[in-house]
Structures are given as C-alpha cells and as structure tokens.
Amino acid sequence: MLYFKTIPFPDHIQQAQVEEALRKASLKKTLSLDFKSSTMNIGTDKKFFGFEGKNALSFTRIRTSFEFLLPKLIVSVPKDQSATAYKIRLSAVPLAVCLFIFFGFYSIIVGLIRGIINVESMAVVLVLAILFFSLLALEIKITKSRVLKVIEKA
Template sequence: MLYFKKIYLLNNSEKQELEKSLRSKSLKRSQMLDFVFETSNIGTDKYFLGNEGKKDLKLTRIKTSFESFLPKIIISFPKETAIQYYKFRLSVLSTLILALLSFLLLISFLDVVMNQKNAEAFLITLVLSVIYFSFILLELKITKNRILKSINLDKRV
C-alpha cells in the first residue's frame, strides 16, 4: 500500500505513550480494516477500530453516519522499536476512487488538448477530483484531532 504521510516521534517512550493512548480508545477487530465499515451515531469513548498484525498496529477512525462519505484513512504503527514514526494511507476503496478520478482527469485533459472538445467534461472531472481531494484532507484533519484528543484524555486520567 502507498503511505502518503509520516509523523515522526521524538523517542521510543513517546511512541509507547501514543500507542497506549490509542489502544485505550480503540475497538479491536480481526478483519482487515480496509473492508470494515462501521459507524456509530451515539456517544462512545472509543474513537478508532484497531487490527494488530505481526509487523504493525493499524487503526482507522470510527465515523458517524454523516461522515460515511469521507474517504477512509488507515494509520499504521510499526512494532519495531527502532522505527520512530507512524504513517497514514488510504483504504483500498478510497485508493481506487482516487485512481479512477485521476485516470478520468488525464483522459479528459488529453481529449481537450488533442481535439479541443469536451472542455465541460474536463471541468466536471476537475471539480470532482478537487472535491474528493478536499474530503481526504478533511478526513486527515479529523483523524489527527482524534489522535490528539485521545492523548489528552489519557493524560488526564
């Protein structure tokens, strides 16, 4: 999978503290998180779904039904103590949608350049691509805020 963002940590104790905080705010799942679609419309103290593999711990945010249209972002925490970062990637479905939009954008751009036609199709595809990319950025921001909220709540207890 393609990871698009890494957050570096200062030391191993910071990594362990972060992982502990996120584990306390996660529901454990045995399925791959790419194919788990779970929403919660009631208040809960859990913010993430987690899946522990051999090499890493993967988390994804539990969304409300109003947020279900946002792309799914999966966070990976490597288990190796020498690795001092965690990273973000899109789920398989979100990656396929992004690839499809990119392909359509390229095809419609080439059509406009080669044939000087279908500028409307290019603009529509461009607008849809920008909207989807904005949704990715929004989901990334919400996920980061949930991570910070988990850390702050864990420090208070």
C-alpha cells in the first residue's frame, strides 16, 4: 500500500493503548475498507469503521452523506507492540483520482516540452488538483483530530 503520512503516537502512549482506544470507537467490518461505503447518517457513538488484517488494523472515519466529496483515508495501526506511529493512505477511488491528476500534469509537461500549449487543459487540471488536495488536507486534519480525541478519551 502507498502510505503517504506517518503520524507518531502522542507522548507516553503505547501501541496497545492506541489499538484498544480505536477498537472501542470502531464498528467492525469483515471486508477491506477500500471499496466499502463509510457513510452512516444515523447517530452512533462510534467514530470509525475497522478492519483487522494480518499485520495491521485499518480504520476509516465514519462520514455523513454531506461529506461525500472528501477523499476517504485509511488509517493503519501496526499490530507490532513496538510501533510508535500510525500511517495514513488514500483508499482506492481517491488514489485513482490522484493518479489521474498526476497523469494530467505529466501530459501538460510533455505538451510544453513539445511546444504545444493548451491553456484550457492546464486550467482544468490545475483547478482539479487544487480542489482535490484542499479537500485531502481538510480530511487529514479531521481524521487526525478524531484519532487524537479517541486516544485521549480512552
């Protein structure tokens, strides 16, 4: 998997405490979280959906239907007791969008090298990139705050 951000556990917090706190705040899922819907519109005290893999526990934030534009992130907590951080990655669909944006930038660069300037395609790719990465930054901030809140509450 392509993890793009590693976040250390808060001071004096061990892996077992993080794992226990996230398990308590999660609804268990039996399938991978990449293509599973993470939307729930009814009230619950749970903050995450969780999936237990062989080497790590994966969590994704439970979102409302109003947050459908935010890219879905997968938080991975290693089962190794000596771990000191959790990792964040994009789920499959936002990863495909990100690759599409990078392909757009690549085609623009190739066009510029060949001397072909298409301002419309540059503008579209630039606007999509700014929008996507702004929403991604917002989702990272929300997810980090929810994880921290769950850890501190436990």
